Amino acid sequence: QVHLVESGGGSVQAGDSLRLSCAASRRAFSANARAWFRQAPGKEREFVAGINWSGVIVDYVDSVKGRFGISRDNAIGTVYLQMNSLKPEDTAVYYCAVDFKLPNRTGTYPSDYDYWGQGTQVTVST
Numbered sequence: 001q002v003h004l005v006e007s008g009g010g011s012v013q014a015g016d017s018l019r020l021s022c023a024a025s026r027r028a029f030s031a032n033a034r035a036w037f038r039q040a041p042g043k044e045r046e047f048v049a050g051i052n053w054s055g056v057i058v059d060y061v062d063s064v065k066g067r068f069g070i071s072r073d074n075a076i077g078t079v080y081l082q083m084n085s086l087k088p089e090d091t092a093v094y095y096c097a098v099d100f101k102l103p104n105r106t107g108t109y110p111s112d113y114d115y116w117g118q119g120t121q122v123t124v125s126t
Contacts, residue, residue, distance in 0.1 A: 050106030
């Protein structure tokens with residue numbers, strides 16, 4: 001079993017920044033790909049950003065390119081999502097996920113991932 005715990009969410013105003021963290025249990029420190037998804041009320045879960053096991057390969061949904069940055073620290077098993085210039089449309093519950101099947105990819109579908117965190121709420125107001 002792998003445990004993922006997200007933190008860093010909150011309520012901010014448009015233009016502000018937040019940094020999300022996703023801490024993993026020991027098994028998920030490396031040799032896996034990680035990602036952030038988000039889900040707004042009434043909408044499907046959406047891929048936001050992904051990173052391969054080494055941190056060399058990253059991918060983003062178009063709507064966050066240039067504003068968000070994903071990174072990882074394999075020594076402590078934590079993945080980060082730096083979110084800058086936040087917009088109201090970024091409001092959602094943000095989930096982190098881990099993919100053990102193909103550590104060198106950045107899958108964009110929820111089914112690509114094996115374990116999920118419980119989510120952290122991000123609310124951006126005008």
